[in-house]
Amino acid sequence: MSLLEDNYRSVLRLLPAAYRAQREEEMVSAFMESVGDADDPDVLKPSWAEIASVAALSVRIRLGGVGAAPRWFAWGETVRLVALLGLVFQTVISCVYAGGLLLLYAKVHSPGAHYEPDTGPGGAVGPIGDIAQTLAGGLWIAALAALLYGRVHAAKVVALIAVALQLYFVAAIVANDPYWWETLQRKGSYALLSLVSITALTAGFHRDAPPVRRGGWLSEPALGAGALLSVAVGVAGVQLDRRPWSWAWFDAPGLAGPMIVIAGAAYLGVHAYAPDRRTPAWPLALAILAAPVLCARVAGLNFSSDDAITRAVNAVMLGQSLAVTFVGLVLLVVGARALPASERVADAGPLVNEADGSA
Amino acid sequence: MTEQAFFVLTALADEPRHGYGIVREVDELSGGRVRLKVGTLYGVLDRLAADGLVVLNREEVWQGRLRRYYRLTDSGAAALEAEAVRLAENVRSAKDRLSARHGRAATAGGSA
Numbered sequence: 438m439s440l441l442e443d444n445y446r447s448v449l450r451l452l453p454a455a456y457r458a459q460r461e462e463e464m465v466s467a468f469m470e471s472v473g474d475a476d477d478p479d480v481l482k483p484s485w486a487e488i489a490s491v492a493a494l495s496v497r498i499r500l501g502g503v504g505a506a507p508r509w510f511a512w513g514e515t516v517r518l519v520a521l522l523g524l525v526f527q528t529v530i531s532c533v534y535a536g537g538l539l540l541l542y543a544k545v546h547s548p549g550a551h552y553e554p555d556t557g558p559g560g561a562v563g564p565i566g567d568i569a570q571t572l573a574g575g576l577w578i579a580a581l582a583a584l585l586y587g588r589v590h591a592a593k594v595v596a597l598i599a600v601a602l603q604l605y606f607v608a609a610i611v612a613n614d615p616y617w618w619e620t621l622q623r624k625g626s627y628a629l630l631s632l633v634s635i636t637a638l639t640a641g642f643h644r645d646a647p648p649v650r651r652g653g654w655l656s657e658p659a660l661g662a663g664a665l666l667s668v669a670v671g672v673a674g675v676q677l678d679r680r681p682w683s684w685a686w687f688d689a690p691g692l693a694g695p696m697i698v699i700a701g702a703a704y705l706g707v708h709a710y711a712p713d714r715r716t717p718a719w720p721l722a723l724a725i726l727a728a729p730v731l732c733a734r735v736a737g738l739n740f741s742s743d744d745a746i747t748r749a750v751n752a753v754m755l756g757q758s759l760a761v762t763f764v765g766l767v768l769l770v771v772g773a774r775a776l777p778a779s780e781r782v783a784d785a786g787p788l789v790n791e792a793d794g795s796a
Numbered sequence: 797m798t799e800q801a802f803f804v805l806t807a808l809a810d811e812p813r814h815g816y817g818i819v820r821e822v823d824e825l826s827g828g829r830v831r832l833k834v835g836t837l838y839g840v841l842d843r844l845a846a847d848g849l850v851v852l853n854r855e856e857v858w859q860g861r862l863r864r865y866y867r868l869t870d871s872g873a874a875a876l877e878a879e880a881v882r883l884a885e886n887v888r889s890a891k892d893r894l895s896a897r898h899g900r901a902a903t904a905g906g907s908a
Contacts, residue, residue, distance in 0.1 A: 460838060466861035467815030468834045490835030497839055504846040644798075645843065 441481045442469055448488050451495040453509070455779075502645030507777035511717045515772075516641035518722035521649065523634025524581040524596065526696065526726075528660075529667045530689050531574025536671025538571065573602040580638075581660075585651055589642045593635075600635045603628055626733040627689050633729050685753040690733035694757040697727050701764040708771055720772030727765030734758045797879045800840050803830050805849060805868060805876040812853040814863035815841075841866060849875050 445468050449461055472481065500516050501509030576599035583592035607624040614620045649655065674687035685691045704719045738754050739747055797805075800822075807813060807821035818841075819832045832840070844850040849872035853865040868876070 462862040463815055463864045464834050464838060466858075466863055467819065467837065469861065470816035471819055471834065487833050487835065490833035490839075492835070494835040494839045498842075 441472065441483070444482050445469070445487075448483055448491050451491055453495070453498055455506075456498055496640050497643050497645065500641050500643065500646075502643065503647050504645070508779055511776055513641060513646065514716075514718040515721040515725070516637045517646060517649075518718045519725050520634060520637035520641050521581075521584070521655070522722055522726055523630065523637060524577060524584060524592075525660075525663075526693055527574075527577035527599070527631065527634065528581050529663065529692065529696075531571075531577050532664045532667030533671035533674065533687070533692065534574055535571055536668035537675045538671075539668075540672045540675045573599050573606070576602065584638070584642070585649055585655060587648050589646075593639055593642070596635050596638055600628075600631050603631050622736040626729070626736040629729040629732055630689070630693065630726070633726065637725075685737070685750050685757065688737070690730050690737060691754075691757065693726075693730040694734055694761045697723055697730060698760050698764045701727075701768050705767065705771065708775075715775050717772045717775035717777075720768035720775065724765045724769040724772060727761050727768070731758055731761050731765065734761065797875070798840075800830060800832065800836065801844060802876070802879055802883075804832075804837070804840050804844065805872055805879075808850060808866060808868040809873070809876060812865040812867040814856075814865050816863075818866070844872065847875075848872075 442465060445465060446461070449457055449464060452460070468483070468487065498505070499509055500513040502513055505513060576595050580592045580596035580599060583589075583595060607621070607628050610624060611617045611621045651657075653659070670687070670692070674683070677683040677687070686695075701720070701723050704723065707714050708720070734754055734757055738751055740751070803822040803825055804818055806825055807818045813821060815834065815837060819834070819837055822830050822832050841850065845852075845866075848869055850866045851869050853867035856863045856865070
């Protein structure tokens, strides 16, 4: 076996074992023939384009769509749910932010220094920053709407722009902040949630993915009511802002944590009392999302001060972190147990020989 | 139908072909514009096989290597034909519009 073939077989290990058992030999054959004219195959490695094509194939198989083996389909549904929940959460955050901003502008015509941690030091970002951040929120809402109405490509592009805007904001705020490391931890860890959402959206909604089923929690009335409630929460957040206990409940991880805990508890209730409605996708998706939320929450802890307010906020944040960790771990175990068994070789691909109908 | 799937089906229209045979044929049919990587090819083949548009025809061992040949099914031929008709309609529409544009330009040039 040449070094090139050996390297290519290593690349093929990206594919699930059962798929490889069926396809490896003919893929190696096709690849080696395609580079057959090379003078010295022993010094060649597969091109990055070849490696990328195998990696993309691996993602498409492992996050299976229609016709995939049950285990890979379950993982595909999980990642697609992560993307959907991520977009819904970004929509909630956008509405909360817009609600708070509306009230601030109505009260004082400008949020000024009040929103300094979010809009830039010294109000440097100011109203333009408010508009841009609201625009980024609008992009998340547009991405969710596009996905719900079957415009998957548009949803990916719009969500990517929203993430880019968010990252730009993080960079702009951190660059002007003397306490940039703390700010980067806080803002960067929140951006992690956006990155998880966009990664899941990009990887999960491939060409074989089934369309999103609108209805239930994804119906227009439910989402509209959720948006109104989120705006109201944003308004309440500003009203309560002078009370320190409220601080850890109205920022992004403070909103996401309870949502994960409530949704997780609701699923565990379904799991216990309605066995026919058990699914691996919900618990696993919530457990996956719990990880970036936990990172964002823990990053917000402040041990550099020892005043009563800081201690109170830290206590709330620690409580939230513990609740998210506990529920996340329980969901992980429940979801893993609900996954269908590993695929058999026969399930790996639609290879049917027309002569005898055998796989 | 994606352009890659269209070319793979076209490559199998006249005879069954194996993996590298399809890659080479698609390269030729597209004038070198579509160069399928092996991972991409098998992604397309999986999708077409799942939809019943292609089917495994036979296996051969050539110079110690496995070659699997794929064949276009009747459904595959029908899908390819429908796509070819759709693309031909698009081409015809574009040609009609361009002819009209050239005609207007010639008239304007002649009257100037």
